[in-house]
Amino acid sequence: MPVEGSNKTDNQDFMKIFDARIERDEKVEPKDWMPDAYRKTLIRQISQHAHSEVIGMQPEGNWILRAPSLRRKVALLAKVQDEAGHGLYLYSAAETLGIERDELYQQLLDGKAKYSSIFNYPTLTWADMGAVGWLVDGAAIMNQVMLTRTSYGPYARAMVRICKEESFHQRQGYEILLHLVKGSEAQKDMAQDALNRWWWPSLMMFGPTDSESTHSEQSMAWKIKRKSNDELRQAFVDATVPQAEVLGLTIPDPDLKWNEERGHYDFGPIDWDEFWQVVKGDGPCNRERMAHYTKAYEEGAWVREAAMAYAEKKQKRREAAKSDLQVA
Amino acid sequence: MKNNWPIWEVFIRSKNGLSHKHVGSLHAADAEMAIENARDVYTRRTEGVSLWVVESKNITASAPTDADALFEPAANKIYRHPTFYNLPDEVKHM
Ligand SMILES: [Fe+2]
Ligand SMILES: [Fe+2]
Numbered sequence: 292m293p294v295e296g297s298n299k300t301d302n303q304d305f306m307k308i309f310d311a312r313i314e315r316d317e318k319v320e321p322k323d324w325m326p327d328a329y330r331k332t333l334i335r336q337i338s339q340h341a342h343s344e345v346i347g348m349q350p351e352g353n354w355i356l357r358a359p360s361l362r363r364k365v366a367l368l369a370k371v372q373d374e375a376g377h378g379l380y381l382y383s384a385a386e387t388l389g390i391e392r393d394e395l396y397q398q399l400l401d402g403k404a405k406y407s408s409i410f411n412y413p414t415l416t417w418a419d420m421g422a423v424g425w426l427v428d429g430a431a432i433m434n435q436v437m438l439t440r441t442s443y444g445p446y447a448r449a450m451v452r453i454c455k456e457e458s459f460h461q462r463q464g465y466e467i468l469l470h471l472v473k474g475s476e477a478q479k480d481m482a483q484d485a486l487n488r489w490w491w492p493s494l495m496m497f498g499p500t501d502s503e504s505t506h507s508e509q510s511m512a513w514k515i516k517r518k519s520n521d522e523l524r525q526a527f528v529d530a531t532v533p534q535a536e537v538l539g540l541t542i543p544d545p546d547l548k549w550n551e552e553r554g555h556y557d558f559g560p561i562d563w564d565e566f567w568q569v570v571k572g573d574g575p576c577n578r579e580r581m582a583h584y585t586k587a588y589e590e591g592a593w594v595r596e597a598a599m600a601y602a603e604k605k606q607k608r609r610e611a612a613k614s615d616l617q618v619a
Numbered sequence: 620m621k622n623n624w625p626i627w628e629v630f631i632r633s634k635n636g637l638s639h640k641h642v643g644s645l646h647a648a649d650a651e652m653a654i655e656n657a658r659d660v661y662t663r664r665t666e667g668v669s670l671w672v673v674e675s676k677n678i679t680a681s682a683p684t685d686a687d688a689l690f691e692p693a694a695n696k697i698y699r700h701p702t703f704y705n706l707p708d709e710v711k712h713m
Binding site for chain 2 (some may be wrong): 320322323324369372373376379380384386387392445448452455456506510595598599601602605606
């Protein structure tokens with residue numbers, strides 16, 4: 292856009308209208324004027340969210356064929372299919388901001404776009420399917436419920452749809468653990484072990500503490516986010532501790548204690564070095580996840596091409612049939 | 620390789636008696652595949668009894684900058700609403 296006097300004034304006017312709209316809690320829709328930085332922030336956040344849903348299918352996909360019963364298998368299969376759907380809702384929300392699907396995929400393939408670090412941890416036992424549903428989906432729900440009120444219309448609508456589907460995800464996970472803790476000693480140990488491994492990474496899902504979080508403040512001002520990382524993390528801990536008690540499992544944090552004065556649970560320090568190590572690509576499964584994704588993408592290329600070629604052929608045939616009619 | 624599958628907008632009739640409502644979009648090679656994909660992506664929980672798919676490029680939208688010119692004139696025509704007309708209390712339902 293040329294920087295002329297009149298355009299600058301226009302932009303300032305648009306900015307005022309935009310800020311007032313955010314202030315009134317009115318949603319921003321795709322064709323509305325929005326600041327470039329707002330658009331970029333949303334593309335980054337929504338695509339990262341979409342990539343997380345897609346990569347997030349891998350740790351659970353790992354157990355579909357080994358589910359211990361048909362009931363567990365259909366539930367896990369349906370959950371993983373939902374996650375694919377969540378990825379698709381989110382990609383289509385991101386595309387309304389003027390970025391193409393291919394570019395989004397390419398950013399993930401090139402490692403330019405991130406996905407949630409939680410999916411770089413391995414799922415070692417069947418109990419992990421319980422812990423992932425309970426804790427990972429539980430943490431995601433905290434964040435996603437907040438995002439149903441985000442200021443960008445298509446993102447908010449995708450979140451409403453997603454939240455409706457998430458609650459089954461968490462319940463099926465919790466139910467898996469409920470059964471294990473009622474089982475043999477070995478099964479109970481397996482459930483405890485899964486909680487031990489997934490607890491801290493789940494707390495890290497909310498991102499760095501507020502004082503260290505680079506994008507948070509502006510996102511809050513634009514009402515993209517409505518609660519801070521630390522607020523969400525605290526809400527998650529408060530909601531989850533009583534659920535662990537029902538299971539009779541111990542949360543692996545010696546500092547975890549109810550704080551009467553605050554009306555919240557206090558919890559111990561998070562290992563941020565581990566967090567950054569995984570974010571930067573050195574978690575237990577980063578390479579495996581990307582290798583699998585890349586392989587699936589490349590091996591699917593001929594299908595995408597063939598489908599398009601077939602569609603074009605059918606279209607040509609239809610046109611030919613039409614012109615034949617006209618000639619006759 | 621560029622994925623050149625076009626974008627389709629998806630509309631669902633949640634039950635007979637209601638209109639189709641926009642729910643989102645997806646990519647598909649042609650209309651037939653768009654319907655099949657819409658079934659899988661948007662109706663996994665009996666959300667609908669009928670689907671419409673429209674290739675996005677075929678939709679013409681009004682410009683947000685025209686919104687005032689288009690919709691403002693209706694705002695002050697309060698005489699188009701029933702409450703503009705005063706009737707005595709004895710006339711109960713009208
Ligand atoms: Fe999800
Ligand atoms: Fe989920």
